[in-house]
Amino acid sequence: MSGAKQIVAKPMIVGQPALIVVDIQKGSFVPRPPSSRLEFMPDAVERYTRARTVVDAAREAGIPIIFVQEAHRRTMVDFGRELDGSESVHCLEGQSGTDFAVEELGMLEDDYRITKRRYSVFFGTDMEILLKGLGVQTVIMVGGFTDVCVHYSFVDGHQMDYYCRVVEDCVSGSSYRAHDAALEAMEYLQAGARRSAQDMVDAFAAIRQQA
Amino acid sequence: MSGAKQIVAKPMIVGQPALIVVDIQKGSFVPRPPSSRLEFMPDAVERYTRARTVVDAAREAGIPIIFVQEAHRRTMVDFGRELDGSESVHCLEGQSGTDFAVEELGMLEDDYRITKRRYSVFFGTDMEILLKGLGVQTVIMVGGFTDVCVHYSFVDGHQMDYYCRVVEDCVSGSSYRAHDAALEAMEYLQAGARRSAQDMVDAFAAIRQQA
Amino acid sequence: MSGAKQIVAKPMIVGQPALIVVDIQKGSFVPRPPSSRLEFMPDAVERYTRARTVVDAAREAGIPIIFVQEAHRRTMVDFGRELDGSESVHCLEGQSGTDFAVEELGMLEDDYRITKRRYSVFFGTDMEILLKGLGVQTVIMVGGFTDVCVHYSFVDGHQMDYYCRVVEDCVSGSSYRAHDAALEAMEYLQAGARRSAQDMVDAFAAIRQQA
Amino acid sequence: MSGAKQIVAKPMIVGQPALIVVDIQKGSFVPRPPSSRLEFMPDAVERYTRARTVVDAAREAGIPIIFVQEAHRRTMVDFGRELDGSESVHCLEGQSGTDFAVEELGMLEDDYRITKRRYSVFFGTDMEILLKGLGVQTVIMVGGFTDVCVHYSFVDGHQMDYYCRVVEDCVSGSSYRAHDAALEAMEYLQAGARRSAQDMVDAFAAIRQQA
Numbered sequence: 049m050s051g052a053k054q055i056v057a058k059p060m061i062v063g064q065p066a067l068i069v070v071d072i073q074k075g076s077f078v079p080r081p082p083s084s085r086l087e088f089m090p091d092a093v094e095r096y097t098r099a100r101t102v103v104d105a106a107r108e109a110g111i112p113i114i115f116v117q118e119a120h121r122r123t124m125v126d127f128g129r130e131l132d133g134s135e136s137v138h139c140l141e142g143q144s145g146t147d148f149a150v151e152e153l154g155m156l157e158d159d160y161r162i163t164k165r166r167y168s169v170f171f172g173t174d175m176e177i178l179l180k181g182l183g184v185q186t187v188i189m190v191g192g193f194t195d196v197c198v199h200y201s202f203v204d205g206h207q208m209d210y211y212c213r214v215v216e217d218c219v220s221g222s223s224y225r226a227h228d229a230a231l232e233a234m235e236y237l238q239a240g241a242r243r244s245a246q247d248m249v250d251a252f253a254a255i256r257q258q259a
Numbered sequence: 260m261s262g263a264k265q266i267v268a269k270p271m272i273v274g275q276p277a278l279i280v281v282d283i284q285k286g287s288f289v290p291r292p293p294s295s296r297l298e299f300m301p302d303a304v305e306r307y308t309r310a311r312t313v314v315d316a317a318r319e320a321g322i323p324i325i326f327v328q329e330a331h332r333r334t335m336v337d338f339g340r341e342l343d344g345s346e347s348v349h350c351l352e353g354q355s356g357t358d359f360a361v362e363e364l365g366m367l368e369d370d371y372r373i374t375k376r377r378y379s380v381f382f383g384t385d386m387e388i389l390l391k392g393l394g395v396q397t398v399i400m401v402g403g404f405t406d407v408c409v410h411y412s413f414v415d416g417h418q419m420d421y422y423c424r425v426v427e428d429c430v431s432g433s434s435y436r437a438h439d440a441a442l443e444a445m446e447y448l449q450a451g452a453r454r455s456a457q458d459m460v461d462a463f464a465a466i467r468q469q470a
Numbered sequence: 471m472s473g474a475k476q477i478v479a480k481p482m483i484v485g486q487p488a489l490i491v492v493d494i495q496k497g498s499f500v501p502r503p504p505s506s507r508l509e510f511m512p513d514a515v516e517r518y519t520r521a522r523t524v525v526d527a528a529r530e531a532g533i534p535i536i537f538v539q540e541a542h543r544r545t546m547v548d549f550g551r552e553l554d555g556s557e558s559v560h561c562l563e564g565q566s567g568t569d570f571a572v573e574e575l576g577m578l579e580d581d582y583r584i585t586k587r588r589y590s591v592f593f594g595t596d597m598e599i600l601l602k603g604l605g606v607q608t609v610i611m612v613g614g615f616t617d618v619c620v621h622y623s624f625v626d627g628h629q630m631d632y633y634c635r636v637v638e639d640c641v642s643g644s645s646y647r648a649h650d651a652a653l654e655a656m657e658y659l660q661a662g663a664r665r666s667a668q669d670m671v672d673a674f675a676a677i678r679q680q681a
Numbered sequence: 682m683s684g685a686k687q688i689v690a691k692p693m694i695v696g697q698p699a700l701i702v703v704d705i706q707k708g709s710f711v712p713r714p715p716s717s718r719l720e721f722m723p724d725a726v727e728r729y730t731r732a733r734t735v736v737d738a739a740r741e742a743g744i745p746i747i748f749v750q751e752a753h754r755r756t757m758v759d760f761g762r763e764l765d766g767s768e769s770v771h772c773l774e775g776q777s778g779t780d781f782a783v784e785e786l787g788m789l790e791d792d793y794r795i796t797k798r799r800y801s802v803f804f805g806t807d808m809e810i811l812l813k814g815l816g817v818q819t820v821i822m823v824g825g826f827t828d829v830c831v832h833y834s835f836v837d838g839h840q841m842d843y844y845c846r847v848v849e850d851c852v853s854g855s856s857y858r859a860h861d862a863a864l865e866a867m868e869y870l871q872a873g874a875r876r877s878a879q880d881m882v883d884a885f886a887a888i889r890q891q892a
């Protein structure tokens with residue numbers, strides 16, 4: 049129990065996994081140049097496109113996929129403090145960029161969909177109801193921003209006792225610097241949390257073969 | 260509503276403030292050398308000691324102070340996934356380092372005290388009941404780790420619509436690098452969130468004079 | 471502070487009110503005869519129809535109206551323990567009875583809508599985000615069942631410090647007996663909570679004139 | 682899936698059980714005559730005394746016991762809307778009646794204890810952290826009031842997917858009428874939820890012998 053004890057990572061997938069696609073929406077596939085507020089990452093679209101490979105592998109292995117959309121009411125009543133910082137008005141209902149990326153991600157009619165108003169996918173949503181219903185123990189995240197919605201969803205999942213994993217080449221941040229720091233923070237919480245798309249696709253293929 | 264719109268920081272204190280002292284416990288005043296797991300910050304004790312000046316200024320101004328303690332049951336039943344990463348067993352009930360830092364922080368009998376099991380001061384606690392009862396709109400945080408309990412408490416407060424501030428020279432991180440990144444992340448969420456102890460002491464003194 | 475102290479009801483509306491329409495969906499307007507599981511109330515449709523008068527009065531007074539729908543995913547993954555008791559499968563997504571009662575209640579495009587998976591309108595939804603955004607202090611409920619979704623939404627609202635009111639002739643129960651008991655329970659929690667549609671319509675008209 | 686389908690009760694105990702003792706505190710053993718506000722039940726003390734037999738049987742079977750105490754801060758800041766109805770000021774910290782009933786219930790040093798500010802044992806507490814840590818699936822409740830803290834804790838447990846049971850001769854209500862209605866409401870939610878102390882003691886004895 050000493051602080052010097054070796055850290056041993058848990059298995060990548062413990063029990064029933066679920067793939068959570070965090071805020072990869074129509075607008076995520078429109079390249080965004082750096083602004084005075086947000087630097088973004090130049091390879092963001094590439095990263096979200098790569099997430100599709102993980103989605104497809106999950107689908108083939110029968111692993112539940114939960115697509116999460118951030119959307120704000122057009123009256124802007126539900127932004128809370130979200131406009132006090134670096135983010136400007138975003139994800140209004142009815143804007144084309146807010147829609148689920150149905151074609152881009154190959155979403156099907158019966159896929160699980162959750163709409164959220166805040167950063168964490170657990171905050172003010174039925175995510176935990178759904179995860180309990182599915183018997184999920186491990187949540188695997190792709191999407192964006194690495195340092196905001198992904199990071200804070202990871203933290204909530206972590207505090208709710210889920211094994212949490214982040215596919216580091218399928219997430220994109222508000223800046224490279226913030227992206228890197230968030231990945232380090234997630235790895236701090238759960239050793240072995242950072243994984244590659246290839247690792248995850250391989251693991252899903254192995255699950256598929258066992259089934 | 261363009262992304263290029265200038266960010267204008269809100270006032271430092273909006274409405275009723277409360278000072279939240281996050282996990283400054285007896286053990287926080289024992290210097291900890293870097294371990295193989297955690298680097299710590301060499302001036303941590305200095306930073307927690309400085310927090311006392313903010314506590315005292317809040318008290319003089321009649322601003323509510325909420326002291327939060329992390330404590331885990333001795334059976335270790337409530338660690339959840341907290342031992343899957345960089346942290347080893349910590350803050351067991353009954354260990355001397357887990358106690359509230361009564362003398363070090365000048366705590367009084369009737370100060371508000373909250374015990375938590377997770378990182379966020381809101382998770383599994385009566386913090387929101389208390390903040391609502393006090394009519395608080397702005398929460399000001401000191402304590403540690405900057406990048407864990409402070410950061411994730413800030414995020415929850417932010418998502419619950421509180422104006423959140425962090426006193427950057429009264430918080431200490433699991434490493435300098437993580438500390439800096441967390442402060443940047445908080446500033447990203449709410450512009451002007453990062454404040455100095457001197458700023459806060461001055462603001463509290465001004466409130467005191469108005470009262 | 472003695473137990474014998476007189477109970478003095480608070481004003482019917484304190485601060486900003488909102489009207490919450492609990493689970494009055496398309497199917498609510500289809501008369502349901504008693505079954506071996508549920509007795510229902512023979513005047514249920516009449517009661518839900520009367521709720522329309524309160525909705526209209528709220529709209530004229532500019533009081534926010536929040537329409538809540540219970541809906542379960544077709545895979546039935548999110549029923550939790552809801553089928554362990556008197557209720558059978560209900561409110562599946564895609565069933566006509568599950569739809570919002572747009573015409574029956576005169577719902578408009580921009581009305582607030584919330585979908586829930588559990589009994590309480592606060593459980594796993596963005597209700598509190600919305601109420602905070604609207605600055606609501608008093609929640610007024612119509613809908614059904616009085617003893618299930620209305621009662622347990624009232625209890626959550628109560629525990630979250632909202633002034634809660636129930637329009638007793640615009641709610642309908644799983645049985646008369648259960649309906650009556652639930653109304654008594656709500657009145658126990660907040661004296662003066664039980665109100666008539668007429669009281670509410672009059673109060674809303676008064677607010678309208680002040681505006 | 683028709684409403685006429687027979688209701689089949691689930692087993693009394695599914696998976697890992699825990700016994701939750703709701704608000705049986707020192708003051709619960711002081712007989713309270715009816716007041717103008719609350720009728721109480723004349724056999725309340727007898728009922729809480731009987732709860733001890735269930736506590737003892739749980740202990741002998743190695744079933745976790747969680748003692749819950751309602752306590753309000755002396756500044757009364759955390760009563761929320763609890764004084765708007767039939768209840769007057771109650772359970773202040775530091776009052777003798779607020780203490781855990783250590784001797785009366787045979788509590789041990791290492792028993793799980795939770796302090797709450799609201800009716801539900803889940804609201805603003807670490808109850809779910811603890812239940813998850815213990816791997817609990819079935820929660821069994823004794824205590825009071827049947828129609829307030831027990832009922833609303835049961836409802837939250839129900840909505841969180843726990844199998845919920847109430848020991849009907851070990852709970853006491855704010856009145857007989859309200860007690861009966863609450864028991865019916867709990868049975869509505871989960872068939873077979875109402876059980877006797879004898880049933881529970883027998884079941885615990887059987888678990889003990891299996892161990």
